Amino acid sequence: MKRFAVIIALLCLALPVVAKPKAEIKSQWRGARVAYLGDSITDKRQVEKGLNDTYWVYLEQLLGTESLVYGISGHQWSHISGQTDKLIAEHGQEVDVIMIFVGTNDYNASVPLGEWYSEEVVNVEVTGPKGTKSGVMTDRKKRTILMDNSTYRGRINIAMSKLKEAYPTKQIILLTPIHRGDAFLSDRNIQPDELHANGVGEYVDAYVDVVKEAGSVWAVPVIDLNAICGLYPLAESNALYWRRPALEKSSKSGKKRTDRLHPNSAGHLRMAKALAYQLLGYPAKLD
Secondary structure, eight states: OHHHHHHHHHHHHHSOOOOOOOOOOOSTTTTOEEEEEESTTTOTHHHHTTSOOOHHHHHHHHHOOEEEEOOOTTOOGGGHHHHHHHHHHHHTTOOSEEEEEOOHHHHHTTOOOOOSEEEEEEEEEEOOSTTOSSOEEEEEEEEEEOOOTTSHHHHHHHHHHHHHHHOTTSEEEEEOOOOOOOEEEETTEEEOOTTSOOTTSOOHHHHHHHHHHHHHHHTOOEEOHHHHSOOOTTSGGGGGGEEEEEEEEOTTTOOEEEEEEEEOHHHHHHHHHHHHHHHTTSOSOOO
């Protein structure tokens, strides 16, 4: 019996170790072509440079989606129309979903929040008194959507107007900006954490809330990634989710750098998992 047990043990050691396959959620999102518009957290160059994988890479693995990536580092809501133009030129209507993840740079650039609408009083015809065939003229307040590229709400109006016209039958989903830690990216790019207001006296929370408002204004789903992804760079326990959580010397310049603004691969995976289960509640294809 001892000899038999030894033989079995040796055979077990000789067997190759088979890695467990990655779990993939079977859903309506399999095969969906998703266009991602946004900023540095979406920018595909972070994958190409080997900095980290991204949430959209992980969504490909989790949901079986195909990614069309247009996010560019530093971009704000004012750039989304240009990203949309590029998407239209390269893929036309061959896309199922447009996902927009932007806004944190508008906060950092101190873009004023602005208003969704302007308002005026106009003379308009309404139903006349009972028994009359014609209407009557009366004064009523009327609002007009503000297309103002100098304000946050105005920029969203411009971008969403273009997307609604270009893709009336496609799913458009907004993501709120996530929490912000401090970032010393270079001598010319130093950004304090979200406990600080920006140059117009607004905290990042206000920019998050405006994206939520945009869902109602433009009739699109909003996923509050700020709340559900769990990334909180102000907590030391969350240091494992950020690209450069502590001051460290750059290998090129020798200067100290820190970055609790951009999630690392672990942070992106956590975002992707939160997103995946939210996306299961929405259709990937509407046409």
